[in-house]
Amino acid sequence: MRRHERQAAESTARQILSKGTYGVLCMAAGGDPYGVPLNYCYVPEENALFFHCATEGRKLDMIRENPRVVFVVTGKAHIAAERMTTYYESTMVFGTARLLTDEKEMKKRLVQLCKHLIAGWANNEEAIGGCLNGVAVLRLEIESLSAKTNAERA
Numbered sequence: 001m002r003r004h005e006r007q008a009a010e011s012t013a014r015q016i017l018s019k020g021t022y023g024v025l026c027m028a029a030g031g032d033p034y035g036v037p038l039n040y041c042y043v044p045e046e047n048a049l050f051f052h053c054a055t056e057g058r059k060l061d062m063i064r065e066n067p068r069v070v071f072v073v074t075g076k077a078h079i080a081a082e083r084m085t086t087y088y089e090s091t092m093v094f095g096t097a098r099l100l101t102d103e104k105e106m107k108k109r110l111v112q113l114c115k116h117l118i119a120g121w122a123n124n125e126e127a128i129g130g131c132l133n134g135v136a137v138l139r140l141e142i143e144s145l146s147a148k149t150n151a152e153r154a
Contacts, residue, residue: 013091013147016075017042017049021117023073025051025097025140029065034058040071041113049093049140050109060099060136069097071140095143099136106137 020042026035036059041050049071053059063069075089100106 012089013093013145014042014044016073016089016091016147017093017145018044019075020073023071025059026070026072027059027062027066028068029062034062039113039117040073041109041116043112047142049095049142050113051138051140052110052113053136053138055134055136063097063099063138067096067098068094069140070094089147091145091147093140093142093145095141097138097140100139106135109137109139110135 020040022037022039024035024037026033028034038051038053042048043050071093073091073093075091100109
């Protein structure tokens, strides 16, 4: 990181992940880079992120070819035109993604995702069970992460 004074503690990176709801999954396979915005759920006790997506497509093809990925989450962001700067917080997660195949685990992760994304979500596992044939669930094992911030100063 070039701007070392903006590097934040690992605890800050994990707070940004806990508060966030979406980020960009970055992949590379066959010489081509690809980034796609996704909703996610962070499960700190497992040091993992979970995503849902279609059962086929470029993202899954690329992960099958090269499961090494980066996931980027931006928390607060505010452009201060008068100072010609941006105040922000962000984290980058490096790890390995894999497709879940166990139906019980897929349901569990979809429930976690719904609880994280939908305020007041009623635990409706029946609705989730009905969509399992049309959805894939990915697990990203966090191997390392970093955070960078530029906090507003008076």
